[in-house]
Amino acid sequence: MLDVSHELSLLTMQSLPRELYVRQETMPAGHFFPPHRHDWHQLLYAVSGVLVVDLIGERYFIPPEQAIWLPRGCQHRVYTEYGAELKSLYLDAGYQGLTSETAVVLQVTPLFRELILTAAGFEVEYPIQGYENNLVQLLLRTLERLERNDRYLPWPVSEDLISLCNRLYEQSDSSETSEQLAAGLAVSLRTLDRRFRRETGMSLKQWRLQLRLMQAIELLNTGQSITAIALELGYSSPSPFIYMFREQFGVSPAQYRKQR
Template sequence: MTWETIQAPPGLCPPRPITVRAQSIPARHSFPEHAHRWHQMVYAISGVLTVAVEGHSFVISPEQAVWLPTGLRHRAGSLLGAEFRSLWIADEAGRGLPASPTVFGVTPLLKALIVEATAIEGEEDGDGYAGRVTGLILDQLRRAKALPGALPWPRGGSGLSALCEALYADPADPRGPEAWGRHLGMSERTLTRRFEGELGMSLRSWRRRLRLFKAIELMGGGLDVTRTALELGYGSTSAFVYAFRTEMGCSPQAYMRGRGVDRLEDRRSQAMA
């Protein structure tokens, strides 16, 4: 299936010092490659974004965001749809923030501040409240911790996009490089070389990272650990818990308990919508 292009709304002004962009991105839609004369934080409060920058492409969840310095060409979209909450940040306000593209974790506080900034965007700031929210957002960005890696995603044109999209839709798909090579009309060796060359890891390693990524997404949507393990194709709940603990340093239950404040904020936002 092809992707459709989204055009940015007309009449957008430079940030002074922050502008919050709120927009729903339909499934398989993306903005064309472009650059800004200001910094940008690419983020979605729900759904998953695909971000391409500097020859690399990857997906991020609502627990992650991407920092893009001024002038960096990039493209963003969503495979399944997302609620886009992008921040434009003036150069002077972004002093001290990374000079290169960075993936970082989004804390429950930062997410709540973005939700609040969206709600008050465009209002008069007679009592300085909006300015205080802006200051807290900038403080949170300066304290944000860079993540060692996101889930890589193919840029397209090599047949790998179809493979990754199929596995994203069905992480339990058991096919390996040989079967996928036949499906895509290439040898196992060719598929392995192209996959590692474009995504920087083997199909097996990528599938393991995908399952972790999807586990957080599924449990965040309300699935219990047993159902999540089955959805991801694990042979048992204990095998899933072991794999999750190995990657994340804690059990799935402990990880989700740590996100309890985040889920509470989601419910508050939904109640106010």
């Protein structure tokens, strides 16, 4: 069995102790892992809380009904605003069940969730024959069949637009208009929109709506009321927030929370 110091020195490990290695930890509110990469594949999953995963030019919000696949060598930064119970699944670089060379968001089924929770309780060097290995193989086969989700938030690459997006992310209740944001950058609205579309593939207005949707999911995984969430996101009352959420997800915020 590996000793504790080996188990915790993940970034310096040359290889995984088994085909699948599960690391679990509690991330307190405001905690983050700085940008890094691995020599193996990783599946990031939070049993509770929401993970914010930054890649180059992309930001993903990962609630407990989803996980994100990060192929070998993919640089990423992980953050949680309100805290999360993290399960990190590290898979040997030779695993070919998911052939994507880019990050992929996957819908977590109840079966897959239970497989993760069970595997998380195994010893680091679990037996390579018998029950533990059989369950791990089932987990890997199930992973290959998970439905993919392409909802994420593209991030610009220009320093001034990155700064703008970071500020909008941190000030979720901002009521600044697109015209005011353009004036703050000393450019016309037309120029701002053209640059924003070129770097993110969507207009600034579409991007801000997507940001609110992602932050709504993040806040709905806390204990805050629907009214408090609506106000924090800059809505004058719950009604327009509920309408926006239902239009995008097909259910109300309360129904989403109940399903969770």
